[in-house]
Amino acid sequence: MSADEISWQPPHLAVAGGGDFPVRHVWCVGRNYAEHAREMGVDPDKSDPVFFSKPAASAHQQQRVQYPAATEELHHEVELVVCLAEGGRNLGAEQWAGRIFGFAVGVDLTRRDVQARFKKAGQPWELSKGFDQAAPVGVIVRASDWSPDPEAGIELQVNGILRQQATLGEMIWSVPKLLERLSQNLTLHAGDVLMTGTPAGVGPLKVDDRVLARISGLPVLEFSVRGA
Numbered sequence: 674m675s676a677d678e679i680s681w682q683p684p685h686l687a688v689a690g691g692g693d694f695p696v697r698h699v700w701c702v703g704r705n706y707a708e709h710a711r712e713m714g715v716d717p718d719k720s721d722p723v724f725f726s727k728p729a730a731s732a733h734q735q736q737r738v739q740y741p742a743a744t745e746e747l748h749h750e751v752e753l754v755v756c757l758a759e760g761g762r763n764l765g766a767e768q769w770a771g772r773i774f775g776f777a778v779g780v781d782l783t784r785r786d787v788q789a790r791f792k793k794a795g796q797p798w799e800l801s802k803g804f805d806q807a808a809p810v811g812v813i814v815r816a817s818d819w820s821p822d823p824e825a826g827i828e829l830q831v832n833g834i835l836r837q838q839a840t841l842g843e844m845i846w847s848v849p850k851l852l853e854r855l856s857q858n859l860t861l862h863a864g865d866v867l868m869t870g871t872p873a874g875v876g877p878l879k880v881d882d883r884v885l886a887r888i889s890g891l892p893v894l895e896f897s898v899r900g901a
């Protein structure tokens with residue numbers, strides 16, 4: 674095996690109306706809905722956006738997600754996903770609108786028991802968020818065809834039972850504000866994806882569960898959880 678034999682492609686996510694979106698990096702935001710911040714034991718009035726990453730390779734559109742290793746508490750977090758057509762560094766909120774390629778529904782799958790253990794030990798909780806298939810994403814809708822309306826509903830059902838329900842207007846930091854804040858820390862690029870945080874109601878998934886995630890006006894994201 675030599676270096677010139679290595680072949681690798683980033684995940685390509687389907688786009689409504691044709692084409693696909695190659696994923697360069699998956700950025701995530703924690704605590705962007707006040708009720709969820711409270712359920713995680715944090716005062717939303719005193720918290721700043723918490724940014725973290727998932728591996729780009731964890732983004733996918735597969736209909737079956739294998740229950741991950743090394744956890745007994747896999748949690749769902751439904752989120753609005755923003756896909757960038759163009760990057761930038763240290764840009765203001767008003768400069769980001771024209772750089773968005775499109776939007777989708779996503780689920781930030783989380784090994785909650787692993788996260789709790791790392792938090793308690795004061796260690797980075799990277800592995801609670803980054804694992805195989807950790808970022809299911811729905812079909813992307815171009816920004817020319819859809820934009821986040823504060824009234825738009827965001828919800829997640831497990832086996833037909835409603836677990837999470839809110840409106841996008843409940844986000845503490847808007848999409849442009851999040852991009853402004855993140856780009857003050859590093860350079861964003863075309864192909865970057867931002868998962869914008871989850872509303873309250875996160876909870877466990879088990880093998881054979883069927884997950885349905887929805888944001889008004891975007892294609893529904895559905896997947897099932899399969900055993901190892």
Ligand code: MN
Pocket residue numbers: 701702703750752781868870871
């Ligand atoms: Mn999340």
